[in-house]
Amino acid sequence: MTGDPPPSSPHDPGAEHALRIERRWASVAVLIVIFLIVMAAVAGVHQATMPQLKLELVDPRTLHVSGEFIESNLGTAVEPDGSVTVRAIGQQYSFVPQCIVVPTDTVVHFRATSGDVVHGFLIDGTNLNTMLIPGFISTATARFSTPIESHMPCHEYCGVGHEGMWGKVKVIDKAAFEKLAADRRRLTCVD
Amino acid sequence: MLINKRLILAHFWLAFAGFGLALLLGEWQMFIRSPLHAWIGNPELYYRSVTAHGSAMAYVFPTLVAMGFGYAITEAALKRPMIGPRWAWLGFALVAIGTVVAMVPVALGHASVLYTFYPPMIGSPFYYIGVVIVVIGSWIWVALMSVNLYAWKRDNPGQPVPLAMFSNVAGSYLWAWTAVGAAIELIFLILPAALGFTTTIDAGLSRVFFSWTLHAIVYFWLFPTYIAYYTIVPRAIGGRLYSDAMGRLAFILFLIVSMPIGVHHLFMDPEVGSGFKFMHSVFTAFVALPTLLTVFTICASVEIAARLRGGKGALGWITALPWRNPIMLATAFSFIMLGFGGAGGLINMSYQLDSTIHNTQWITGHFHLIFGGAIVIMYFAIAYDLWPHLTGRALASFGLMRLQLATWFVGMMVLTFPWHWVGILGMPRRMAFYDYTDPALAAQAASVIASVIGGAILVISGALFIIVLIRGQLAPRVDAGPYRFSVAVHEPRRVPAALNGFPLWLALMIGLTVVNYGFPIANLAALSNTAVPIVPVGTGR
Numbered sequence: 001m002t003g004d005p006p007p008s009s010p011h012d013p014g015a016e017h018a019l020r021i022e023r024r025w026a027s028v029a030v031l032i033v034i035f036l037i038v039m040a041a042v043a044g045v046h047q048a049t050m051p052q053l054k055l056e057l058v059d060p061r062t063l064h065v066s067g068e069f070i071e072s073n074l075g076t077a078v079e080p081d082g083s084v085t086v087r088a089i090g091q092q093y094s095f096v097p098q099c100i101v102v103p104t105d106t107v108v109h110f111r112a113t114s115g116d117v118v119h120g121f122l123i124d125g126t127n128l129n130t131m132l133i134p135g136f137i138s139t140a141t142a143r144f145s146t147p148i149e150s151h152m153p154c155h156e157y158c159g160v161g162h163e164g165m166w167g168k169v170k171v172i173d174k175a176a177f178e179k180l181a182a183d184r185r186r187l188t189c190v191d
Numbered sequence: 192m193l194i195n196k197r198l199i200l201a202h203f204w205l206a207f208a209g210f211g212l213a214l215l216l217g218e219w220q221m222f223i224r225s226p227l228h229a230w231i232g233n234p235e236l237y238y239r240s241v242t243a244h245g246s247a248m249a250y251v252f253p254t255l256v257a258m259g260f261g262y263a264i265t266e267a268a269l270k271r272p273m274i275g276p277r278w279a280w281l282g283f284a285l286v287a288i289g290t291v292v293a294m295v296p297v298a299l300g301h302a303s304v305l306y307t308f309y310p311p312m313i314g315s316p317f318y319y320i321g322v323v324i325v326v327i328g329s330w331i332w333v334a335l336m337s338v339n340l341y342a343w344k345r346d347n348p349g350q351p352v353p354l355a356m357f358s359n360v361a362g363s364y365l366w367a368w369t370a371v372g373a374a375i376e377l378i379f380l381i382l383p384a385a386l387g388f389t390t391t392i393d394a395g396l397s398r399v400f401f402s403w404t405l406h407a408i409v410y411f412w413l414f415p416t417y418i419a420y421y422t423i424v425p426r427a428i429g430g431r432l433y434s435d436a437m438g439r440l441a442f443i444l445f446l447i448v449s450m451p452i453g454v455h456h457l458f459m460d461p462e463v464g465s466g467f468k469f470m471h472s473v474f475t476a477f478v479a480l481p482t483l484l485t486v487f488t489i490c491a492s493v494e495i496a497a498r499l500r501g502g503k504g505a506l507g508w509i510t511a512l513p514w515r516n517p518i519m520l521a522t523a524f525s526f527i528m529l530g531f532g533g534a535g536g537l538i539n540m541s542y543q544l545d546s547t548i549h550n551t552q553w554i555t556g557h558f559h560l561i562f563g564g565a566i567v568i569m570y571f572a573i574a575y576d577l578w579p580h581l582t583g584r585a586l587a588s589f590g591l592m593r594l595q596l597a598t599w600f601v602g603m604m605v606l607t608f609p610w611h612w613v614g615i616l617g618m619p620r621r622m623a624f625y626d627y628t629d630p631a632l633a634a635q636a637a638s639v640i641a642s643v644i645g646g647a648i649l650v651i652s653g654a655l656f657i658i659v660l661i662r663g664q665l666a667p668r669v670d671a672g673p674y675r676f677s678v679a680v681h682e683p684r685r686v687p688a689a690l691n692g693f694p695l696w697l698a699l700m701i702g703l704t705v706v707n708y709g710f711p712i713a714n715l716a717a718l719s720n721t722a723v724p725i726v727p728v729g730t731g732r
């Protein structure tokens with residue numbers, strides 16, 4: 001839309017100067033990038049929140065008949081070491097169990113998978129967030145410090161009923177949880 | 192000197208027509224799932240619409256813009272008629288046919304799988320075949336860009352390839368290799384299932400192939416915008432490009448590092464181990480580099496323009512810029528949105544921060560801001576700048592253009608800021624309905640209404656855009672003169688071979704992708720019994 005100003009020679013001192021400024025900026029940019037990488041590495045070493053290490057397979061066709069995801073084994077289990085393990089599956093268009101109950105101040109291991117298509121697993125208000133891919137087991141570990149009641153929506157499109165796929169998570173006081181756990185093998189808060 | 196004007200205009204018109212229709216769908220979606228509308232009754236209609244909106248906006252629209260702009264650059268930068276216009280028309284026809292083949296089943300509700308088509312959901316085979324036809328049409332463009340570049344180099348030995356053409360060809364190579372991931376997924380995994388040859392599919396492996404495409408496609412969308420930053424903006428505002436070499440370097444960096452990073456889309460997935468997730472997140476950090484370099488070079492070029500216009504002072508020069516010039520305005524808006532969007536991107540790329548917002552509405556807000564905002568506003572600028580040269584008619588509605596750009600910017604802000612916010616509050620993406628009477632969701636209602644208003648502003652802006660272009664086609668004839676690109680402060684007389692051609696960079700691009708994807712893919716492919724039953728989608732199946 002407008003004309004060009006006159007050109008200058010590539011050998012004038014201006015060219016040298018321009019190059020110097022440009023190099024300086026490029027170095028700053030590289031430093032920013034290095035800083036980001038170091039930050040990621042440090043967070044990784046300290047295991048702040050890290051992706052699951054192992055790849056675990058499971059056949060969605062036999063989920064219901066054998067293995068750890070059979071219906072009677074879903075829900076929250078107390079482990080000998082005092083931690084708890086939550087097993088859940090996502091399927092069109094609900095979670096089993098629909099309501100997960102876990103204690104405060106306890107290491108909680110989540111193990112979940114999908115019985116059909118890809119689903120999402122997100123506990124609102126926390127950073128527990130993973131994908132449920134048929135054929136694979138997703139794992140995550142958490143520790144809740146305060147009792148909360150949260151939604152647990154499926155956050156990946158899984159078909160026409162996707163908008164109705166909302167589970168629930170209740171984090172309850174550790175003592176109350178232990179009382180509940182005394183006479184049941186697997187706990188849920190489905191009523 | 193533009194010769195194949197009709198070819199280029201056809202690309203732009205089809206692109207903008209699709210864009211205009213998809214824009215209406217976008218606003219409809221936002222309205223449907225807002226508190227302003229009750230339960231939709233048939234949620235399938237919503238997913239149908241999202242599939243159409245996403246496929247049109249992500250695949251068809253930017254591909255046609257890149258192709259049309261690429262042909263324009265070829266003729267204007269190399270200053271000679273393009274080789275292969277018939278092939279180019281064939282490519283155009285394939286994109287148009289592919290779009291129809293894909294969109295008919297979508298409209299009928301036979302392929303509501305969304306543009307990411309995550310298996311084992313499987314829709315009508317015609318949807319996937321249509322997408323493949325679109326990609327094949329675009330590969331003809333890739334081949335033509337290459338042919339034209341090498342023919343010109345043969346006739347002009349030792350001459351620097353004009354920056355516009357260099358970056359354009361880089362973009363075409365990036366696209367060629369980017370599309371391979373999704374093409375493999377479609378041809379070898381999805382289509383056999385969609386056509387009924389198999390009843391199972393490896394869902395994890397499909398996602399890995401798709402991630403190869405999913406990240407770098409973003410840079411394919413972004414290339415026309417960056418090419419405009421470097422080769423249109425400085426000229427249009429009466430300045431000079433600060434550095435030609437830096438432009439080449441930035442485009443080369445995009446070519447190399449935008450593919451081997453796609454696994455960051457699988458951060459939360461169980462089928463890729465943590466080692467490769469870390470590798471990809473390191474490379475993801477590198478991809479910030481070409482953008483940081485570009486921001487510097489373009490700001491410096493703009494400052495040159497301001498000082499040539501008598502601008503003074505450390506920041507006072509900003510007031511000397513030609514703010515009434517639509518290209519200047521678009522660039523400023525684009526940079527602001529790029530700044531916010533880039534900051535959001537830094538959050539997405541770190542595993543720890545991503546875990547709070549992954550697949551929430553934050554993500555949709557993010558890519559609307561950066562793609563629909565920062566990138567698309569420069570598509571408008573490109574169209575405005577090229578239009579008189581394509582139509583041979585004056586494009587004189589400057590006031591309307593400024594209004595259009597300003598409403599696009601304001602609309603995007605009003606649409607996407609609340610959209611990010613509800614994501615932080617935990618609103619999951621891709622849902623036809625939210626129960627705002629639930630106390631936990633009630634706080635999101637006002638924000639979603641704000642987004643509906645932002646979307647309405649965007650629809651008005653989109654309509655203004657089309658009006659400006661139509662008025663341009665009806666205006667009195669003028670001679671727009673030759674189409675020119677920016678001149679650098681120090682125009683290169685000779686350029687090192689590495690910055691003037693691609694063999695080394697293509698080898699690196701392919702090599703790095705093979706290194707970073709080879710193991711995860713081989714690992715998954717080697718596992719037996721990871722295939723799961725397909726789940727057909729759509730009415731009448």
Ligand code: HEM
Pocket residue numbers: 214215216217218219220221241244245246248249252305306307555559562563564567606619620621622645646647649650
């Ligand atoms: C009036 C302006 C727009 C509005 C109101 C709008 C709204 C929406 C909505 C509501 C969704 C579905 C999100 C969900 O269900 O989670 C969506 C998806 C999408 N939009 Fe837009 N949009 C607009 C413009 C654009 C533009 C300009 C582009 C790009 C050029 C774009 C690209 C996309 C893409 C690629 C998707 C697919 C997302 C997916 O499948 O999750 N949109 N849009």
Ligand SMILES: [Cu+2]
Pocket residue numbers: 119120154155156157158159161162163165
């Ligand atoms: Cu779902």
Ligand SMILES: [Cu+2]
Pocket residue numbers: 405406407409453455456
């Ligand atoms: Cu990405």
